[in-house]
Amino acid sequence: MTAVPPDHPPQPTPSGVGRLNQRFHHLVAQSLTTLEDLLEDEGLTALERGRLALDILALAQQSPEAAEWSPLNSIGHLVKETPEVSQPLETSCLDEVVCFDDFLSPEENQNALAIALGQQEDFVPSSTTSKADNYRQSSILYATYFPQFYHQLKRKILVALPQIWHPLNHSPFSVTQVEMQLTVHGDGCYYKVHNDSGSPETITRELTYVYYVHSQPAQFSGGELRLYPTDPHDGRLLDRKRFKTITPENNRLVLFNSRCQHEVMPVRCPSHEFEASRFTFNGWLRR
Numbered sequence: 001m002t003a004v005p006p007d008h009p010p011q012p013t014p015s016g017v018g019r020l021n022q023r024f025h026h027l028v029a030q031s032l033t034t035l036e037d038l039l040e041d042e043g044l045t046a047l048e049r050g051r052l053a054l055d056i057l058a059l060a061q062q063s064p065e066a067a068e069w070s071p072l073n074s075i076g077h078l079v080k081e082t083p084e085v086s087q088p089l090e091t092s093c094l095d096e097v098v099c100f101d102d103f104l105s106p107e108e109n110q111n112a113l114a115i116a117l118g119q120q121e122d123f124v125p126s127s128t129t130s131k132a133d134n135y136r137q138s139s140i141l142y143a144t145y146f147p148q149f150y151h152q153l154k155r156k157i158l159v160a161l162p163q164i165w166h167p168l169n170h171s172p173f174s175v176t177q178v179e180m181q182l183t184v185h186g187d188g189c190y191y192k193v194h195n196d197s198g199s200p201e202t203i204t205r206e207l208t209y210v211y212y213v214h215s216q217p218a219q220f221s222g223g224e225l226r227l228y229p230t231d232p233h234d235g236r237l238l239d240r241k242r243f244k245t246i247t248p249e250n251n252r253l254v255l256f257n258s259r260c261q262h263e264v265m266p267v268r269c270p271s272h273e274f275e276a277s278r279f280t281f282n283g284w285l286r287r
């Protein structure tokens, strides 16, 4: 996608349509600024802020030139993942995935890594809602340790949403909450096959997102994310041999349906250094 800076709108034309477009651009630009302020406003509930965000983004998508000028285009590159399967499945199996490469600016990406490396002692061992042993090995840092970055990343994800409904084959919904945590997978860490919305506490999770961060060049191998075809009716994994693979590239954002069965393959990190680990800012968008 071509990035057009939002502060350089297209030149006005003398026609009535051009003037209308110009007013529309101005209105949408103002609305987006208002939205940015409101999203930072702790006085509004998450539900109110989510609804505002979606309303204004829906407005932005109405522009006849949305594809060319929209500020949405300043976010990374939307990449089509090539599934590692020989034949496409005929109906949706919840395993659609969207990838944005270079999702944040280089400075924001560096800041994300600095947040991870600077707070090693505050990470706690992860658990699963079923508390099953040997199902997951990793450590997490709660978002209360990085409030500013939480707001930045959340805003960018919400702004990207209008681009993902179609490729994810998902109906738009009002986001009531954006959960976030920072997860570290060091040597030998993994997360076996699971979905993210299979318990009463997690049932309102609609979308899972994962933002990958690590030092470059990567000092670990493995740690791929695998997405399995999943029965949309009962959530069963349909075929273990047919999966999509997402490589954890630095500065990549991935989104998929929280009901999809997925897993994180074991990470190998020969140095055993914390700094060399696979880091993710990951979480869920709740309806």
Ligand SMILES: O=C(O)CCC(=O)C(=O)O
Binding pocket: 183, 191, 196, 210, 224, 225, 262, 263, 264, 280, 282
């Ligand atoms: O790290 C990843 O690629 C996915 C993490 C995940 O599945 C989760 O935290 O629920």
Ligand SMILES: [Fe+2]
Binding pocket: 194, 195, 196, 208, 262
């Ligand atoms: Fe997950």
